[in-house]
Amino acid sequence: MSKIIIPETMIEAKGIVKRFNVGCENELEILHGIDLNVKKGEFVSIVGTSGSGKSTLMNIIGLLDKPTEGSYLLDGVDVCKAGDKELSHIRNKKIGFVFQTYNLIARTSALKNVELPMLYAKVSAKERKERALELLELVEMKERVGHTPDELSGGQKQRVAIARALVNHPSIILADEPTGALDSSTGRKIMDLFHKLHEEQGITIVFITHSPELAKETERILTLKDGSFIDERMGIKYAS
Ligand SMILES: Nc1ncnc2c1ncn2[C@@H]1O[C@H](COP(=O)(O)OP(=O)(O)OP(=O)(O)O)[C@@H](O)[C@H]1O
Numbered sequence: 299m300s301k302i303i304i305p306e307t308m309i310e311a312k313g314i315v316k317r318f319n320v321g322c323e324n325e326l327e328i329l330h331g332i333d334l335n336v337k338k339g340e341f342v343s344i345v346g347t348s349g350s351g352k353s354t355l356m357n358i359i360g361l362l363d364k365p366t367e368g369s370y371l372l373d374g375v376d377v378c379k380a381g382d383k384e385l386s387h388i389r390n391k392k393i394g395f396v397f398q399t400y401n402l403i404a405r406t407s408a409l410k411n412v413e414l415p416m417l418y419a420k421v422s423a424k425e426r427k428e429r430a431l432e433l434l435e436l437v438e439m440k441e442r443v444g445h446t447p448d449e450l451s452g453g454q455k456q457r458v459a460i461a462r463a464l465v466n467h468p469s470i471i472l473a474d475e476p477t478g479a480l481d482s483s484t485g486r487k488i489m490d491l492f493h494k495l496h497e498e499q500g501i502t503i504v505f506i507t508h509s510p511e512l513a514k515e516t517e518r519i520l521t522l523k524d525g526s527f528i529d530e531r532m533g534i535k536y537a538s
């Protein structure tokens with residue numbers, strides 16, 4: 299008898315509401331009760347016009363902000379019940395962030411930028427350096443480990459940021475328009491790197507993009523409009 303395999307869930311968010319300026323005259327509801335389920339190992343994209351709430355949702359998924367209402371289990375942990383210290387620990391251990399603007403530390407080498415999250419995770423100096431070099435090699439940046447961000451191109455900076463996102467063996471990568479500031483051929487290479495991480499390491503990826511073409515390469519595309527999901531479809535390769 300064949301065994302039914304129930305996929306494990308990485309993100310299970312229900313009824314997520316986000317309001318800003320709660321209780322003030324300018325109170326604003328940005329997310330209106332979002333349900334989001336992402337399986338372990340899934341590569342999902344979120345698309346939607348500017349201002350539709352993508353980054354607001356990403357900040358909640360990434361534990362950088364709290365929902366006003368709703369429940370959220372990340373890798374089986376009820377993060378709504380966690381205190382600030384526990385939240386930053388979970389964030390550092392489980393989530394790798396990649397942003398459009400790279401968010402690298404200026405005047406600090408690529409190597410030290412990649413080592414930084416491991417410093418917070420109290421990894422030894424020797425292991426920090428070894429792991430950082432290994433990841434910089436994975437993203438094809440080994441030749442430039444001593445360069446500071448202002449000595450690197452946009453695509454190179456994003457490679458360093460991706461290496462940094464991977465250092466603590468995250469369960470999930472959250473990428474908010476990672477190719478948004480790059481020309482199309484550099485963006486293509488960064489996208490190929492995400493595919494490689496997904497296919498070879500089985501890493502879960504939530505990918506926000508303005509590019510419908512890139513979104514179609516992912517397994518599932520969710521469309522956000524004015525703070526609600528209005529559409530869900532399979533990526534081209536995955537549609538039956
Ligand atoms: N801290 C805040 N206080 C008040 N309003 C906010 C705050 N953060 C975001 N917003 C509002 O929430 C809405 C959604 O913003 P968000 O950044 O999530 O959009 P987005 O879909 O990521 O857009 P883009 O594609 O331009 O990055 C916007 O109208 C924005 O002005």
Ligand SMILES: [Mg+2]
Pocket residue numbers: 352353354474
């Ligand atoms: Mg945004």
